[in-house]
Amino acid sequence: MGGARVCAAFFALIFAFSAADDAVAGLGQPGASIARDRARMAAATQTARTIAGGVEHRMTLANGTLVKEIENANGAVVAVAWRGPGRPDLRQLLGAQYFATFQEAANTGHGRIRMRRAPRVHRNDIVIQTGGHPGAFWGIAFLPGQLPAGFDPNAF
């Protein structure tokens, strides 16, 4: 366990210094990128199971955060979700392009009654919803046009 953590931390360091990493990880990328997510976030455990129209990958991070990624029949990562005490590395998990989309949503204007709520994205090509409070955050992001048939975001 301790050895695995040191090993995972070593890989995390390697990827932290790899500038090209962000560009090839996240939503829309080939399923092979999931291994990089796992290393970057120093996942303690990981499993995969076949689901209708794809593969569901699960990893548990050192602090107990559960991260799930869906790979569709074409081998692309088309949905991610997380639940844990802190938000995971979303730049890694969403990929640089969709992380930028998420950050733009965080900075949109306000009216007379200001909201204190999570950034969210709802477009035809990308949906990102997050929520919770410090110590208990959750979120989901997916590419609506590329989901396996019958995929239910709420069940995921």
Add this chain to the structure above:
Amino acid sequence: MLSDAGGMMRQILIVLLLALLGACSDGGGTTANTPASAPTPTPTPTSTPTPLANFTTVTIDAGPAALAAGPNGYTATNLPYVSVTLCVHGTQTCQTIDHVLLDTGSTGLRIIKSVLNANMLAGLPHQTSPAGNPVGECYQYVDGYVFGSVRTADFSIGGESVASMPFQVIADDGAFQTAPASCSSGGGTALTTVQEFGANGIIGVGTMATDCASACMVNGGSGAATYYDCPTSGCATVIARAANTSAPFQQLPNPVAAFAVNNNGTIVSLPAVPPTGAATLTGTVYFGIGTQTNNGLGNARILTTDSAGDLTATYKGTQLPNSFLDSGSNLYYFVDSGIPMCTQTNFTSFYCPPSPLALAVTLTGVNAATADASFTLYNAYTQPAASANAIPGIGANPNAVTGFHAIQRSFDFGLPFFYGRNVATAIEGRAAGGIAGPFYAF
């Protein structure tokens, strides 16, 4: 002080009368304020009891002046503020800071650097890492994150105090000028100014005893918080910090958990607000639950939470397992595709029912206890008066999404839920009313 038998009997009599009064009340929640109405017992020669000081005033108003400044100026809505006093340890160099957000949904005291005066900034010592460098911290909120230094100060609020308590100086300078990538990659807005933050600081008095618990107790570990070693070159290495609620502190404690007494939680007691709202509203936060004559639970329902501080809300037949009571959320945040959202500019995702709408919600604790949390939802655009800063019964769809894509797992009971109630928040591992925290009671 209360050594004579007559005084003791009088105290016991008052406690009994208060308990009876609590048992007879309608659940509207006035037990925290009842001492003034207690009947006067037969006069006996007594010593004067020491006045209780385990409370402070909570004010909901337009917010600190900095909010209204410039082209992005605004006034606060449903943000409960308290004042805190910080002193350089063991000196008379002190500063009282108003408009600090009272937040039952987070943990730890955090002050924006620009609010602290030059003497305080020069005098407040930094917490040091095992490497001998200052400690930095990143902390996540649902809408963004704060980054800054961890310093210590003699802290007091109402009549309670903690010596050399660690707190965060948000947007401190020097090595803390730039948030590390591992902090900003969690996403959301970098909250660095009073205007962005909506307050001069925040005092998190939620269910957690420290702000990161076990998640930060290993090197490289993080939860809502991440702690850094910060040499002059900047903060990069993530360090382990112990979760102590008394000296020697490492993580930021829940300030209430660090008090010598009255340290098992809080009761936030706010008056009801008319549907059009109020420009200013004043209430009280009591420290301790069932520890004094002014902070009894009365007939409140106790709903224990999971370790994350969450309850299950049942709303229109759907169970929402990540629900919570949060004085730091300024609205009811929930998903209901059947309620029209406002169409006016800048009111996207607020709910605008055509007439006041009664909504039935039940909350269930981990202990299987249930409590009615029903409320009336008002039109967020037409109902509040223009001058209102305390507005009841307004809500929003947190993700502005309806239908198939809408994720339904949470009902966030923000400050409007607290109006006209006493809401107790008990800290993990601390018992109150004979039940072990964490729990909420109302």
